[in-house]
Amino acid sequence: MRMVRREQRGATRRLGLHAVSIAVGVAALVAINSFRANLADSVRGQAREILGADLELRRGSPLPPSVDSLLDSAAATGVTVSRRTTFASMALAPRSGRTRLVQTIATDGRYPYYGGVETSPAGSWSALADPHNVLVDPAVLIELDVRVGDSLKVGDVTFQIAGSVTNYPGRVSLQTAIGPRVYLPLAALPATNLIRRGSRASYLASLRIGNTADVRRFLYRNRELLRSEQVRHETVDETEDDLTEAFDTFTRFLGLVGLAALLLGGVGVASAIHVYVRSRLDAVALLRCLGASGMTVTAIYLVQAAVLGLLGAAAGTVLGVAVQLTLPHVLGQFLPLDVAVRLHLPAILQGLLLGTVAAVVFALLPLLPVRRVPPLRTLRRELEPVTSRGDPVRLAVAGGLVALIVALCIWQAPNTPTGLGFAGAIAATALVLWVAARTMMGLTRRLFPHSATYAVRQGVANLFRPRNQTLAVTLALGFGVFLISVLLVVQHTLLRQFRVDFRPDRPNLVLFDIQTDQRQGVRALLTSHHLPILQETPIVPARLYAINDLTVEQILNTPGNYVYHRWALRREYRHTYRDTLVRSETLLQGRWWDTAARPRGSAAAGQREGGVGAATERQSSGAEGQREAEGETGTAPIDRPVGSDSLPLISIEEGIAQDLHVTIGDRLTWNVQGALIETRVASIRRVNWARFEPNFFVVFQPGVLEDAPQMAVILTRSTDVAVRAVVQRDLVERFPNVATVDLTLLQRTLDTIVGKVTLAIRFMALFSVASGILILVAALATSRHQRLKEVTLLRTLGAAARQVRTVLLTEYAALGFLAGFTGAGLAAVAGWAVSRWVFEIPYRVPWLGLLAFWVGSAVLTTIVGAATGRELTRRPPLDVLRSLAE
């Protein structure tokens, strides 16, 4: 131990910086893992407040009478029931004349039972008892430029704003991104005339039951009913599980990014030990000469590495706790709850352990040659340690290192496959970076122009000085740049995919939910404002009734029939009909219908099944009637003789065709709001969904659905913001149920959401960059002695200070340039792979951003290098010459 301490004297200063690079990784892990524990605690404490009830029932159409009566009987036994209907609609502020798409929540006011609603002015929630009042999110006040007390028109009713809601239970979802919320009394909903046939709305019932056992009993007793009526439910436990799992997954992913920083720190340690050991070879030889065994000497240095690792880990833990305090600010925007930041002892201990273990394991490999330093070196300096490739100890250590990395990845990842994948990705990235860095270095050395000025040439040549750490620094810095760039590339590609196309013929205003009797009027209104009708698409809601000769019910009730996707069988489809393909579609198989020919199927279907028009009337009798209709005509189409020219043709999207196991020629029977229509698959299309344009799983041939109950979507455009505002206002005034989405606004919202997520990841990636910079600083410090000698020599030989500075700056800049190029270049390739295989979307390289990162890393490296190298040129050459001579 005394030997260790003696050897430590010189080491602390020289290896200290490398301990810091371990510290950065430890800090990242301690911070994110502590925060994850804090989050889990908070979710446990607040799940009930987030759900706001003990049980929530939810359905995409009005709750059927069977469920209604269930709720009534539950209420009779003391269970409190609160109902809400939520949907998107337009709100108009008469005072400012502004409109906005909002998320409307029509509530009976009893919900929430837990957590409560906070309003401004306080206590105004009870104002909802008056059907003339609404409450709004603060964003509504800002965006519509109105104040509490002003009026707000929703649908056909003009309400008075009684206050703003500053806190309301529930999760932050993409739905809230559609628009801010407006809360109106459930009793006032019918008067708004917003809920019509086919309107997209959610119907919720929130129950206060008491204890969890009662909730479970209630669900168990009624599970068959809820399932058959397609009512989804959520309990407090489920909310807690969902949230915990979601946060756990997210924070674990962030932790993986932090782990990358720790591994980089490990590379830094390995590189430092490698250089350090080479400088200690004389001391090692002397120790061996005096009788120390190879093992003893290795142990001395290993203990040093462990001590430094522990010190680094301790520093990292302190830093990590500090970072933990800032995390709620970085991540807070996603969180529907308050996170109490508390010290988490297990995370701290893990950090200490991890840092130390990483330092020791990464130090082992470069320490191995120490065992083989020949004692004779004390007499003959040129003797190098004997290395052999097949050394079993070496292989064992390398294997241990790989095992450790894989174990760490699995431990930190949300699940084992992700951990293995991440470990693989790290290995692949490191390997590719290494190859790329080697190649770049080789090319630089070979191809660098000899015509460049001497100082520049010398600077580049310096990258290859003996014991240079160019490769290690390029790897570390390149990895940091890679992580950040790959985020940029993915973000860019994703956002670009959702980017509103602003070319002259592309729409930027979408009008939804236009009823058939309103189409004429809406068209006229747009034309009067000189807005073009770019596309007018009818939408017909329908459910799948049968595939060939089997009804959906029969398929679902066949035990062990897993080939079909239940979702695809049960979902509500929205069909359209037209005679051409649109821009976002490509025909894969089959033939598109001849536009001239109209199917006879339309008339036939009309006669056989009571006609689509008749179905419209029948629907007025409500959901009950709809079910009857299915019952009446249930088996009718199945025994009908099949002829290829007698059935209406449809075109089906490739994905849903796979899910339903249908191909060209198969027959699909649809329940179009009570009427059954049998169709034949005529073609299979590929659809690019990532466009703000109406796209469909199933397109009907014209002449079939024209008379079915339907809504229309109209796409139009106006470059003038003011015109868009006026049009929207006029539309809301005349057609209150027509929802208008300003794509420019939606674009901004999407940018914000994606921006928030990438901010969090980028925050963690910064740790990797910090590690990279620290390794750079440490590498510069390790080679300081060598640099000082070179600088002095050059000055002695007559170099001006400016020339010496140019040499140094060129070296640093070239290093940053290499690392940046390797990292950013690799990110461009990785981005391509991700877009191609993960997101399956077209890829466009964000040249400007990557260029910025590339140049940025070069500038950063140069600044760091120049700062560390300043003193090199300040001392008079004689001073250095004397210190070198003595």
Next chain:
Amino acid sequence: MPIIVTENLTQTYLSAGRPLTVLRDINLAIEAQRLVAVVGPSGSGKTTLLGLLAGLDRPTTGTIRIDGQDMGALDEDGRAAFRARRVGFVFQTFQLLPTLTALENVLVPLELRPGGREAGDDERARALLERVGLADRGHHYPSQLSGGEQQRVGLARAFANRPSILFADEPTGSLDAETGADVIDLLVELNAEAKTSMVLVTHDPALAARAHRVIQLRAGTIVSDEPSA
């Protein structure tokens, strides 16, 4: 006409917070085209004197004139430019740049001249390498050369910029006796051919014996200054 004249040269450093006088009142005049050896025990101030004469630092007090130029009147870059044009160096530990080939190392002083590289520089560097017997080793890196070979590259570099004065700090200090003798022969020959003045610091009696004049230093002062026997 002496090429180097010093008057009352004194150099004081701060050592552990206390002033340490390394050179005291040195008055010297060195004639052109002479080979002058500076000898003395370790710590007697030999290297410091050499460095001051070469303008590597400013003396605490006193003046140095080289070729009539007052070194005290030049700033650091001015002295560097002067060295680039007029001064050559040979070092005990060779001091070749490890990242450059032998030929490139010889070219360094030429490239550092304020005007940069000139036509014919390459030929001159090759000729010098040939002169020191390393014509075929021009593309080798220092690590691929033996100690003696490295020092011969050092000699070629020292004469590359046609210096009027050459400073050598223990040029044989890192070489075995036989190799050292070869290097001495070469150094003396080159010096005579180039008609250069030379100041060399040495412990090596064989080398001192080849000098025209031997100056002996002890504790920062000249204790003897006489022509070589």
